[in-house]
Amino acid sequence: MPDVIPIKSLTDNPTFDVVLDTIERNKQIIVFVGSKSSAEKTAEEIAQYIKKNKIAIPHDCKLLSEQILHALSKPTKQCEREAKCVENGIAFHHAGLLQKQKTAIEHAFRQGTIKCICCTPTLAMGINMPAYRTVIRDLKRFTKWGQDYISVLEYHQMAGRAGRPGKDTRGEAITLAKTEAEKETIYEEFITADVEEIYSKLAVEPVLRTYVLSLIATEHVRTKKQIIDFFSKTFWAFQYKDMQKLEAIINKMLGLLEEFAFIESNKGEFTTALDYANESYIATAVGKRVAELYLDPLTAHALIEGMKCAKTFSTFSLLQLMCSQLELRPLLNVRKSEYEDIEQQLILHTEELLTDAPTAYDSDYDEFLKSIKTTLFFETWIQEATEEELLLKFDVRPGELYAKKERLDWLIYAAAELAKLLQSRTVEKELQKLRIRVEQGVKEELFTLLKFEGIGRVRARKLYDNKIKDTGDIKKADMITLTSILGPSLAVSLKKQVGIDVEKISVKENKRKGQISLMDY
């Protein structure tokens, strides 16, 4: 057992004490907490303490702080909060941050500029970012069954970040116990405990559905016997040794895939067991595409059925169809205070729905309301709401928006591919448009402008509102206006893109001469 370095108690908060002690030794520390808001709050409080007590931070973090603040064209509250922490050499890190911000913070930590990161378990996974010390503050987390201890495996992941090979000769992983009894529990349950066994997830229906279909679609297997043989060699079979159970699930899956018309079997006049085992399957054209898209067949079926009944549909209908799929979970929570409002929206949009709405007495009603709220969230995004508006209205952080957007994008793409196969041209076209809108967060009217290099949602909107709506308008636009909207370099670039060579101009000079009046930005 290595010697233990005593830590001075300066505050009434043990986490603070450990962080302050580490900073005093000019070392770095990662504090693991259980939620995003905890990470933010802890970082903020430490930063405030450092500022108030004028604790010297060896590096100047002003530049990094500015960079974090201006990661978006308009900073959100989260950006402001992070920028303030970073100014004092402290940062928070979780999936709600923008990728740009996460990378900047990780880089600054490796460089030694940032001294302390308060984070959710994100940093324990994948990223190579060790520190002299780690503090694992929260060992319990909310699960389906209430508060529960995290796994030993996860504890090791976090504790293992302590110690930088080649730089330090030691590393310290600290866990905080509130009582003596808890100290013992932590020692037994985490420090000396063995890690949990790993279990195969193959027999989970969505996974099995997908694999059975892809095996058939790629013609890797043809007969039922071959399918069963294949699965009998998997880790699942090795672990559970219960092929009968697996066979029953496979049979159920085959039935389902046939019912969805993703596969066809040569069911003939089979009488013997051998005939039964040799029953062969081939994937239909739709089934093959579903497998290629790596969609869960159940989702594919739901999308197809939804699109089939799409005689009249709106953006809302299509978005809601996507939001009802498993792939988009977890959906946004409906708060007590907004319950009625969301129900009202549901009534307003009932005619547009492509899925069957449950009644208020059904058990899945709440989940359905969540899908409505998530649909409204995406609708707000494609109506060009800012990241800050989405954070305020839906409590969705920028990083979460991008993760959700990406999954929706993939689902829309998959749906469009299925629509193509089903020859539903109108739906396909609508989905393709929707995909661009979701990707960019814009109304359709900006499509033309988005094709130009250097023009995204913000600049396209500025141009459009200044009546510059297409190539012709860009050609006609005078350089002063264009420069005032986009800045000199981009104005020149845009003119070039429509085939006009112009010189850079300075708007300020002209403004002073009083030659023009521009819209105020």
Added chain:
DNA sequence: GGACGGTGAAACTTCAGGTTGCCTC
């Protein structure tokens, strides 16, 4: 007396994250 700010209790919310799946520029 009214506006305003600070404080603390009570009520209300929310609770990690990632992976792959596709195509195109």
Added chain:
DNA sequence: GAAGTTTCACCGTCC
């Protein structure tokens, strides 16, 4: 179940 956030009542201060 616990921590964080919001809301609201209450109180003191200032103009």
